[in-house]
Amino acid sequence: MNAVRLIYFTLIFGYLYLPIIVLIINSFNANRYGLSWDGFTLQWFPAMLANAGLMEAAKNSLAVAFSAATAATLLGALAAIGFRLYRFAGRRILQGTLMTLMMAPDIILAIALLVLFVMLGVSLGFWSLLLAHITFCLPFTTMTIVARLQGFNPFLLDAARDLGASESQVLGRIVLPLLSPALIASWLLAFTLSLDDVIVSSFVTGPSFDVLPLKIFSMVKVGVKPEVNALSTLMVALSLVLVIISQLLLKEKEHGA
Amino acid sequence: MKSRTRTLIIALIGFWLVVFGVLPILLLLFASFLGQDPEAFFELSFSLDAYRQLVDPGYLRVLLRSIWLAVLTTVFCLIIGYPFAWLTARLNRRTRMLVLILLMIPFWTNSLVRTYAIRMVLGTQGLLNTLLLHLGIIDTPIRLLYTDTAVVLGLFYLMLPFMILPLYATMEKFDFRLVEAARDLGAGFPATFRSIVWPLTLPGVLAGCIMVFVPTMGLFYVASLLGGARQLLVGNLIHQQFLNARNWPLGSATSVALIIIMALMLCVYWLFMRNLALRSHQP
Amino acid sequence: MAPKRFLQTICLCTLLCAFPASAAEKVYIYNWTEYIPDTVLRQFTAETGIEVIYTTYDSNETMYAKLKLVDDDGYDLVVPSTYYVNKMGREDMLVALDHELLPHLGDLDPNLMDRPFDPGNVYSIPYMWGSTGIGVNSNEILPETIDSWQDLWKPEFKGRLLLQDDMREVFHMALKIKGYSSNSRDPEQIEQAYQLLRELMPNVLLFNSDSPRLPYLAGEVSIGMIWNGEAWMAQQENPAIVYIYPQEGAAFWVDSFVIPKGARNIENAHAFIDFMLRPEIAKICVEENGYATPVLGAIALLDEEVRSSPVIFPAARIVENGEFQTDVGEALPIYQQYWEKLRTGQ
Numbered sequence: 009m010n011a012v013r014l015i016y017f018t019l020i021f022g023y024l025y026l027p028i029i030v031l032i033i034n035s036f037n038a039n040r041y042g043l044s045w046d047g048f049t050l051q052w053f054p055a056m057l058a059n060a061g062l063m064e065a066a067k068n069s070l071a072v073a074f075s076a077a078t079a080a081t082l083l084g085a086l087a088a089i090g091f092r093l094y095r096f097a098g099r100r101i102l103q104g105t106l107m108t109l110m111m112a113p114d115i116i117l118a119i120a121l122l123v124l125f126v127m128l129g130v131s132l133g134f135w136s137l138l139l140a141h142i143t144f145c146l147p148f149t150t151m152t153i154v155a156r157l158q159g160f161n162p163f164l165l166d167a168a169r170d171l172g173a174s175e176s177q178v179l180g181r182i183v184l185p186l187l188s189p190a191l192i193a194s195w196l197l198a199f200t201l202s203l204d205d206v207i208v209s210s211f212v213t214g215p216s217f218d219v220l221p222l223k224i225f226s227m228v229k230v231g232v233k234p235e236v237n238a239l240s241t242l243m244v245a246l247s248l249v250l251v252i253i254s255q256l257l258l259k260e261k262e263h264g265a
Numbered sequence: 266m267k268s269r270t271r272t273l274i275i276a277l278i279g280f281w282l283v284v285f286g287v288l289p290i291l292l293l294l295f296a297s298f299l300g301q302d303p304e305a306f307f308e309l310s311f312s313l314d315a316y317r318q319l320v321d322p323g324y325l326r327v328l329l330r331s332i333w334l335a336v337l338t339t340v341f342c343l344i345i346g347y348p349f350a351w352l353t354a355r356l357n358r359r360t361r362m363l364v365l366i367l368l369m370i371p372f373w374t375n376s377l378v379r380t381y382a383i384r385m386v387l388g389t390q391g392l393l394n395t396l397l398l399h400l401g402i403i404d405t406p407i408r409l410l411y412t413d414t415a416v417v418l419g420l421f422y423l424m425l426p427f428m429i430l431p432l433y434a435t436m437e438k439f440d441f442r443l444v445e446a447a448r449d450l451g452a453g454f455p456a457t458f459r460s461i462v463w464p465l466t467l468p469g470v471l472a473g474c475i476m477v478f479v480p481t482m483g484l485f486y487v488a489s490l491l492g493g494a495r496q497l498l499v500g501n502l503i504h505q506q507f508l509n510a511r512n513w514p515l516g517s518a519t520s521v522a523l524i525i526i527m528a529l530m531l532c533v534y535w536l537f538m539r540n541l542a543l544r545s546h547q548p
Numbered sequence: 549m550a551p552k553r554f555l556q557t558i559c560l561c562t563l564l565c566a567f568p569a570s571a572a573e574k575v576y577i578y579n580w581t582e583y584i585p586d587t588v589l590r591q592f593t594a595e596t597g598i599e600v601i602y603t604t605y606d607s608n609e610t611m612y613a614k615l616k617l618v619d620d621d622g623y624d625l626v627v628p629s630t631y632y633v634n635k636m637g638r639e640d641m642l643v644a645l646d647h648e649l650l651p652h653l654g655d656l657d658p659n660l661m662d663r664p665f666d667p668g669n670v671y672s673i674p675y676m677w678g679s680t681g682i683g684v685n686s687n688e689i690l691p692e693t694i695d696s697w698q699d700l701w702k703p704e705f706k707g708r709l710l711l712q713d714d715m716r717e718v719f720h721m722a723l724k725i726k727g728y729s730s731n732s733r734d735p736e737q738i739e740q741a742y743q744l745l746r747e748l749m750p751n752v753l754l755f756n757s758d759s760p761r762l763p764y765l766a767g768e769v770s771i772g773m774i775w776n777g778e779a780w781m782a783q784q785e786n787p788a789i790v791y792i793y794p795q796e797g798a799a800f801w802v803d804s805f806v807i808p809k810g811a812r813n814i815e816n817a818h819a820f821i822d823f824m825l826r827p828e829i830a831k832i833c834v835e836e837n838g839y840a841t842p843v844l845g846a847i848a849l850l851d852e853e854v855r856s857s858p859v860i861f862p863a864a865r866i867v868e869n870g871e872f873q874t875d876v877g878e879a880l881p882i883y884q885q886y887w888e889k890l891r892t893g894q
Contacts, residue, residue: 020349023422027386028382031382041765061602083277083281113480115483115500115503116290116483117289122507123293126306126617131621143281176270203375204375206486207485210486211507215576215618224377225377228377228384232385244374389768406767411754493753511613
């Protein structure tokens, strides 16, 4: 049984990791097309940095991911508070909308927002992309934060209110500090989602604002690009760091509980 | 009790979800009933042309084939993911965390980059062919890239975690003593599986299938990077209609069809879960 | 306290990112994939201080759809094929060029100027011209056995062909085999071509007009359509790639610079066009891209080896045997409708 399990896990993880490993190895391969190993080189990393279009797109992507993650986390925190701590008419409908947004394939949201922007005359660029990214991250950040509020004692808030705290004081002094690990986790999730997104970006951004996934897509459609290999290696490293941070946060939460 | 902060929060959330959630979907529905204009994206007049084109046998066949491809991916993910989740759930706590983290790392890595990485493996001069040639298993490279197989392999690669995680979530709560009890009572593996394991893990199976099937249909970039000459996924069809052929009504109608499929699947899931809840409440 | 510090950092970064550095002079160029060498773009920026924002497309249809989408805050320069210049001019999508701002205009090949698709070059200036023929990897397939478009229909090439993702070029093959003009406006003839192309579809492995040479170089395909420039670039890396002018006639095309309505940096776009018309710049483009240039001064600067290459500069009889793409007017939607069907695999 154990041997079978080991072989099975090895095969699956092999399949999941092999392409990534090939990619990383190729980013240090002197052969342009990665067809054979022609020796170790670091030249593709400076080549990547010298590619102005790629760097511009990377800067744009980071800007959108930072802003979208921050906005989606704040909005998600408010939504989580609204859904968990308040009772109001239309709550279930709004919650249903949020769930539908989460379940719908990205492409539906992408074209629906495109139609919205075109009909309202919003020009496609940073703002349209930001609004779209906030919207598609929102369900995920809300859910992450709602999960944290699950074990929350509402009487605590009533107690604070009875003692004369205003609603904003209740939220600022009690709820937000309690939520901070969840806020960070959801921020990281939203950041990754935004940086990863090809589908929504390819519909709702314009000429003035090229982003990384689209740039990479147009480069790799053509074939193997060593600069893209180098960039991908960096992105894998970045995502490893993000995973480690979020795992540490989880640990911290467990210790706290 | 009704403070201004509270009203503000509810209003903000409500506003956002209505403007960027409900309104766009309604506009999409609206666009699918518009007329077509060769010089613009649509014409502001009522028309059923888009739906007529949607049910044109040729187009419908393409649509069905792409749904079939998503079904294939889902089944493949289920067959591979089910034993994986099962084996994971039976590990001790520490190893289990490790396995889950190893499963999540690719999920945090850019999916476009991973699709591109697969391309390097599957190519005619890619790793797989080189290896097989080297080992003497084949003598001419096998054609993998630009085939439907490559697309399914790529989709499977991207979507597998989304199948395993919901499965694992139900199996984690599964009482493994039930299996031992059944075995003690003389039930063989098939009987135990059919009458105990499968029914009790079915919620996870359904959730996993929805989590894989629905997004899969939209992943047009996987099909464009790994697939061949044909437009393979519904996502490619929609992408083509919106950004190349400029037939927005048809693109919208195709998305409406996709939304209906998704809604049907969620209904099935919801009915099943309600049934389950009702049954478990019976004395 | 760590989480709080973390959040502060994030907020700070967000603020920094949300206000990008002040805008320098820019020009937004939307062009075919790998159609202007990077070195040329860098030199333009170095000389003029104008930053080039460069994005690419792989078909006239995609370019056209994108332009329609970004009406008011759009690209400053695009490079459509002739029949799209005509269509876009007709639809009032283009800015009339200011010839005063293009001092190098006089040096262009008169044969490529003042053509029916844009009389007087009001909207467009030719950038490069070239042909679409057959590419063969001679390590896999004997080039002597291939001499016509018809050869692509051979059953032995099932699932092996590369076709350009270009409607007019694909229809060109079929129309030529049928003996019609590739600029046919006759619905009957177009339908026949479509039927012929349907028979070709089982042979097609992939459509690619981003960079068709790469599948050849990576060994994915060994026969199919290819642009002469791509074949030229492929030969630099693998001399086994051969370019063949089919006997029914190759497709010839011209791509031109145009400035779409909604461009914000019209002067910069003119500066860019004029820069590209300089003989020494046009020379680099020919050498790197392998297409022919209308800049007469550049041809004189080329090495003998490049100038005499039949891939880049075909003999007069080959050009005569082929056919230049021209506008097909009201027949374009007919082509599009059939193309749509072919591409979706119906």
